[in-house]
Each structure stands twice: as C-alpha cells, then as structure tokens.
Amino acid sequence: MSVMPTDEWLNEFLASQKFNYNRKFEDLQCSILCNRLVEVFNGGSPEEIQFELQQQGLFQPHEKIDIKKLQNQNAWKIVREEFIYLKKRWSGPNIPIYIFPITQEQTMTNKNGVAYPNALFLFIGELEKEELKALFAHEYNHVCRLQYLNKSLNEVTLLDSLILEGLAECAVEEFYGDKWVAPWLSYYSLDKMRKIWKEHFLPQINIQGLDNHVEFLYGGKLPQWIGYCIGYEIVRTYIKNHSSNKLHIKSSKEILVGSDFPLQ
Structure with a gap:
C-alpha cells in the first residue's frame, strides 16, 4: 500500500x-x-x-x-x-x-x-x-x-488510550528529539498529575470506547490535555525504570505497573 x-x-x-x-x-x-x-x-x-x-x-x-x-x-x-x-x-x-x-x-x-x-x-x-x-x-x-x-475502537479502554498517546509521544522524542513533542506535555507537575490520576482516572480506567475518553484526554471539566500528559508520563517513567525495547507490544497493564503511577 x-x-x-x-x-x-x-x-x-x-x-x-x-x-x-x-x-x-x-x-x-x-x-x-x-x-x-x-x-x-x-x-x-x-x-x-x-x-x-x-x-x-x-x-x-x-x-x-x-x-x-x-x-x-x-x-x-x-x-x-x-x-x-x-x-x-x-x-x-x-x-x-x-x-x-x-x-x-x-x-x-x-x-x-x-x-x-x-x-x-x-x-x-x-x-x-x-x-x-x-x-x-x-x-x-x-x-x-x-x-x-487487536481491539475494535469501541473495545479500547481508557488505560489503552492513555498508553496509546504516551507511546506515540515517547517514540517521537526518541527518534526526533524533544523539539517535536507536544508542547502541553510540560503543563503539569508530576505531583499534580498523580493527584488527578488517583481522583479521576483510576475509578474509570477500564471504561471502553474512544468516544468516552474525550473528556479525559482533552480536558473540559478536567484540565486541558491532562490525559495526554498522564499517558506520556506513564510511558516515560516506565522507560526510565526499564527500557523502550519492544514497548509497543507490551500490555497496557504491564506498562502501567512498571511506571511511577500508582494502581490504587
């Protein structure tokens, strides 16, 4: 093609x-x-x-x-x-x-x-x-x-969506440098992201369907672009703790567990 x-x-x-x-x-x-x-x-x-x-x-x-x-x-x-x-x-x-x-x-x-x-x-x-x-x-x-x-877009979970965006931004950073990563990735401190993660994301982490992830990714009631930022930090901290080798074929749960974001 x-x-x-x-x-x-x-x-x-x-x-x-x-x-x-x-x-x-x-x-x-x-x-x-x-x-x-x-x-x-x-x-x-x-x-x-x-x-x-x-x-x-x-x-x-x-x-x-x-x-x-x-x-x-x-x-x-x-x-x-x-x-x-x-x-x-x-x-x-x-x-x-x-x-x-x-x-x-x-x-x-x-x-x-x-x-x-x-x-x-x-x-x-x-x-x-x-x-x-x-x-x-x-x-x-x-x-x-x-x-x-290997899921339909209606089966993708919120965690999958976060990791999806985080993987893409970390790939851009690895291959082309931080000049071309999204500018909003530096909007929030790690502490603030963890707080929002615990309060708003963890309770809904398995919600399915891309249409149901818009508020979490882009913000609205939540801070702007917050989901992109959290997804990037989950993947970035996994790489920091482990490596980027074959990252895109690891499960979303495995990447989360290996990151600096708590499961509860």
Whole structure:
C-alpha cells in the first residue's frame, strides 16, 4: 500500500473545479477524493467520509490549496521513506497513507493526523522535514499499537488510550528529539498529575470506547490535555525504570505497573 498518490487526486480536483462551474465544490471533493476511500471506511458513504475527515482537518472545498508547495517540500517522498524505515523498526502493518492539505480553519497548528487500524491520514501545511517525520511517526505508532491491541475502537479502554498517546509521544522524542513533542506535555507537575490520576482516572480506567475518553484526554471539566500528559508520563517513567525495547507490544497493564503511577 504505502503512500497513496493523493497529489494526483488533488490535481484532478483542481482541474475539475475549473471545468465544472455549475457543480458545487463540495460535491467535487466528495466524488473525486472521498469516493476513493469507501473501502477504508468499511462501506461508509462518501458524504459520511467527507464529514469525518473535515472534522480531522481536511481542507474545505472552497479553500484555495497549493499542491506544488507540498510537492516542493517533498511531503510524499519524506513520508514514504519514513514509512519504510518505521515499518521495519516496529514490524508494523502495510497500510495506505493519505496526505491532504490542512484546512485554513485549523489556526492552532499547521498539521494534524488521524490513525485508524487500517489507514493513516495526514493533513498538513508547510512543515519542516523533521516535523513532518515526527507527525507521521506519531500516527503510525498508533497504527502499530492498535494492531497489537487487536481491539475494535469501541473495545479500547481508557488505560489503552492513555498508553496509546504516551507511546506515540515517547517514540517521537526518541527518534526526533524533544523539539517535536507536544508542547502541553510540560503543563503539569508530576505531583499534580498523580493527584488527578488517583481522583479521576483510576475509578474509570477500564471504561471502553474512544468516544468516552474525550473528556479525559482533552480536558473540559478536567484540565486541558491532562490525559495526554498522564499517558506520556506513564510511558516515560516506565522507560526510565526499564527500557523502550519492544514497548509497543507490551500490555497496557504491564506498562502501567512498571511506571511511577500508582494502581490504587
């Protein structure tokens, strides 16, 4: 599979915009891009796929996109080479990888990625080479971990989600340096994280379904990004106490037990 030729799809989309004045750009995006993704989403409609990907960062159909800018920074080549390297390093699966321009509505960052068990999507603007490699590694680490867990997204526990994010950030730190880890990982002291862990996370640690983990990961009533921070510290302290060797094929419980976070 490897990196799909989405630059060719995007050029087709732009050409169709010029010659289909009477057709909505949203319909063109749906037919030219999302129609090609039906198998990835197990038969979901192109309209459902379009909505899903737009929530993750896919450019809006009316936005002006610059494909040449992404081609000039060798986005497809860089990701392809990194995929070959990490696939061998992590004994990872051979999945399709889709690169698209990120929406201009994404003002906080110039990048986003989303990993599914059978595919990976990157939504990007102009990035440094190492930044793009780190983004891909974070998402591909998710894919490798989900393959090991062998659970549906509705079966994944809160502990699994925390470890999932922690593993990805620690992999980025190991391969590309702390410059490219998420900035919010330093928001809270270890003592504060342990306190929140005991009060709010431990009682719900086995709750299943990614939709039920949003509050814990991103915050709201809880502090912002707290789950990401706790997951990172669980994995980081496990590595400190043991090693990072074959970490993505250890159970979530084993990683937690070997960390500096209490079980009760």
